[in-house]
Amino acid sequence: MNTSPNKDINIFDLPNEILVIIFNKLNMIDALYSLVDVNERFNRLVFDRLYIHNLDLTVKSSSNYISSINNQMLDEVCEKILPRIYHQVNKLTVEPHSIERLLFTTGYPQLDSLSFINFQKETFHQYLTGNTILRFLLMDQIKHLVVEIKNETTAATELSYKNTLNILSLILFSSKRLTHLIFSEWSSEEPLAISIFNHPTASCVSSTVTQLE
Structure with a gap:
């Protein structure tokens, strides 16, 4: 019988391949907040282009519930980390x-x-109509767009339906380079299926759009 004491495993002794697997299991906000500037080796792994090109700073639980980012963590990322990686980001989730x-x-x-996750319909509509930065991005840069609208209720009303179509119209008219659009509405009770293909909005889809869900 082997009676020798077990050695404690030090994370710094793990090979890079194992560390990358561990990093990928973490919420990205946790990885950036906790691991950046621990040492040069961790910086190389965390700032690897394959890791940070898809910047998803949402906080997901084990049940995929998304919660807001802690303000202290958000401050740290925005002030100390984004200036070092912004030019390598291809995908962003907010x-x-x-x-x-x-x-x-x-x-x-x-x-x-x-990707816009967990937005109230009215709030997202305000950003579409009132924010020049978002309009510029949609017009000049964005090819892939995901919008997830969170509703307080599953009750479908004519006003709610019109608001949805207004949002879709704004997106489709504003987006000059868009090729893929995924739009969904959901509530805590059940997903809401929204179809735009039986509405005149569908005929306004830019010729650049090749996938619409």
Whole structure:
């Protein structure tokens, strides 16, 4: 019988391949906040283009529930990390609490894919109509767009349906380079199926759009 004491495993002794697997299991906001500037080796792994090109700073639980980013963590990422990686970001995912800091205060010259998660319909409509930075991105850069609208209720009303179609119309008319659009509405009770193909909005789809869900 082997009675020798077990050695404690030190994370610094793990090979890069194992560390990358561990990093990918973490929420990205946790990885950036906790691991950047620990040492040069961790920086090389965390700032690897294959890792940070898809910047998803949403906070997901084990059940895929998305919550808002802690303000202290958001401050750290925006002030100390984004200036070091913004030029390598191709994909960006934002939620209502982080959009102002992540999307509207930093330019992303390589950004062509944008995801909006957990937005109220009225809030997202306000951004589409009132924010020049978002309109510029949709017009000049974004090819892939994901919009997930969170509703407080599953009750479908004529006004709610019209608001949805207004949002879709704004997206389709504003987006000059868009090729893929995924739009969904959901509530805590059940997903809401929204079809735009039986509405005149569908005929306004830009000739650049090749996938619409």
